[in-house]
Amino acid sequence: MTTTLFKTQVNLGGLMEVLSKNLYSTPTVAIRELVQNAHDSCVRRRIESQDDFEPMINIITDQTKGTLVIEDNGAGLTHDEIINYLATVGSGYTRFLRDQQANDDEMMIGYFGLGFLSAYVVSKRLEVWTTSYQEPENGWHFTSNKAERYSLEDAPPQPTGMRVVLHLSESFLDLADAFVIEHLLTRYCSLLPVPIYLNSHWDEPVNHQPPPWRLDKATVSPIILKKQCLEFAKRFENSFEPLCTIPIAPTKDSNAMGLLWVQDASTYGTSDHRNITVFVRNMLVSPDERHLLPVWAGFVGGVIESDDLTPTASREDVQKDGTYEKIQSQINEALIEGLANIARKELSTWRRLLKRHNEGLLGAALCDDRLFKVLANDLKVPTSEGDLTVPAIFERSHHHKIYVSIGEEGSYEEVIFRALMTPIVSGIRYAALPFCQRYTELFGGKVIKLGTQSGNAIVFKREKISDADQQKLQSLLAQTGQKVIPSRFQPSHLPMVLIPDRDYQLKQRVEADEVDRRIGAAVLTLARDYTKKLQSEISAYFYVNLDSPLIQRLLSATGETQQQIANLLRSFTLMMGRHHDDKLGIDLSEALATFSETILQLIEDKKV
């Protein structure tokens, strides 16, 4: 058997189509790629030529002609370099040069040799004029309509460098608008050290403002620095004004630097407006690397630069590797420390921040105990008496207790505490209950969940009474399956409350015969295994308040009066509880009827 080796055939046209259309998420990336090429060309000239020159990039827009020009005074290209690099997909001189360079002082950006492709995405025709520093007497003119074919001819020598002219296609004529280009340049290229001029009549480079972390802190006053940080943040934050900023300084594990900011917009607990713009080797690689921020920071934006991050081929994303994880952790630490600093040193900003992001911070605090300790006494939770901090709740309740309602509003327990003006935390609101629980775990105190067995045990303090009284109350107030529990609670004018037993309810429902036709036999066995173990024989409990004058009267009364008081108490309690459940022996219409009859009887008695 013979084996023949073949060379893989490439359909260049198809490949170019796929690459140029799919490599980048947005055609505006072309600007970034071409400016980056210009930058690298300037760096190359500095490394290779020893020429004394001031590197510079000019961008010229012309809406009338529909052109965008990117020109630089970098190294330029020779005839062979045009063929080998400019016209060869996937072959970049930058990578070659970087591999040759021992030190990394001269920062080169390009890597894959794909950047020039992006020009074809937005242009119907592309022209390049160039003169290399190696052959200043020669000039070249490169033209291509599509990346598949190009022409190359002699041209009069130009000043050293390269001039790329994009004849924009109809869909991308906006790229000839100076306003649009300025916006793109200030984002994509604001960290590049080579000055970039937009239409030469503009007197200062668009990237004249260095990022705040590159400023020499010794020469800038704190007020100016703060102002510049906010201005910088404003440039990168799409949707909100920045409220305050937090620096990211390098650590022993990560060389990333940057700036975070808190957004000045009201958010709710689960709002997620995180955004982080990432620069690698001076060039914007990803405008939305939100996962670098902790999940709880839904109100934070930021910009970072790190040369240790590895861009993907499209250079619109970075690889999620070990470096990425280190930077995640660095940002998390910087944010917590930064917020703690604001809390300590910038009180008015801190108040504003709390006002804007109270809900989000409740959730955030739960993710990190250090952050919790910073926020614990300042955040407010929703209560029946308005939004209050936990210390304020402690002050208004007794013995460091936080009462939390976890069911529907208007429960018995809620009525009691409203009457006593004791705040009840609304446990159904975002993060309120876990925040209170964590607070008491860290600083002491107790959370009492109203409507639970443990909560009821605390709210309704049981009291021992004589067997005769117990028997009397049981027979007067309870029906079969219900139980009277003598107790004491405030307010004393509330005679008793009815609390259905949830375990009993579940047991009844799961063990009912008709459930067999609704639930599969195998799984029902498991459910019944559980309910069989429940000892609940009591359907509902009447907590009888021994401090109530009415209950005291009930115990001392006799005969018909006693029965009338009992009827009224029972009806009143059932109506107030609003429970209606035949299985629990609670019939609201019967209660109303009894109430009405007893009142009538009392009126009649009085007449008599």
Place this chain on the structure above:
Amino acid sequence: MDIWKWVSETQAELTHQGHHRLVHLMEMLSYSTVTENHVQVDALVPEALALARSIKNHWIEVFIRHWHLQSRVLSRYDVTDMLPEAVSLLEFAHRDETRGCPQSICAVQDLTNCCGVADGPGYVEERLAIAKETLAKIDVTWPCFICISDEYASALVDGKRYEEALTFLKQQAQALLLANQYEAHLELRDSEIKALIRLQRYEEAYAINQLAYKRDENKSDILRTAIVDACITAYIGRYEEGKQALPDFATIAPTPSYYLNWAEAAKLLAEAGVIPNDCHLDAQFQQMSDKLSHNGVVREAFTIALWQAELALKREQSKTATGCCERAEALIPRLRKPLDAPQLLAEMRAKI
């Protein structure tokens, strides 16, 4: 039935009715659960539930309670607190007004998971019966097909029916292939790898785990795969590789569902002398066993307590080993079925 299609349609309807907040919370709940952001789950569930109840949408209530159980039981192994809720949801999700909800079937799974987590081997027959009953009601197009197949295979593995588990998983993978969802079969890998490890077919287990490594995207999957990797490479005898793969205890400590695999890998590596068998490791094993016991995860708490005893014996600390055995003994009455637990305990005591 495509559950996510129902979710998407429901959310569109809710949005149209102006219930934007509930839509957002529904999204956040499932997302936070799968990304293991459990703090967020706990923070938002009461509100989501209250909103669903306020508009009397029982199907959404099923959705919310199911995802809450996913977070509390499957990730956090919180059986003690959540078993009553799982029973309650099962009943609620099968009432006339809710049984049509596509997620009702997940309530069956939630209760089964609770029992499987509490005592996997003790509930083998029930778990197999339930999974079989449920599989008969669905086909490969249901997203539940994967979960329930996994549950069936996991029960077989817990019942030491390893070859049967592998045959079953092969059938399910073929069904997925025919349904053009072959990639999804990797989601069934946990049971396959466990069965292969118990059959000492380590190289095959390793190869499957490596495939999973390449596919994993979220942090929890990556962590789970790394722990299994540490375990398999330790069994193969590539201890250094195992040590490299094993995550720090601090990383897994908040998530009890990682404990058993982590403890198995750590025990193998400690026995090989690659990581120190010292008082720190002892404390970590104790912490895991205690936490699992507190959470009602009885069988795993028992297993780890015995492993802790074994490691203590290797350090010649018979008193510690005896203490571990006492803790293990106290767990036996809490098992659904003791099975080989008393024998394992007796064997361990005989070594002391």
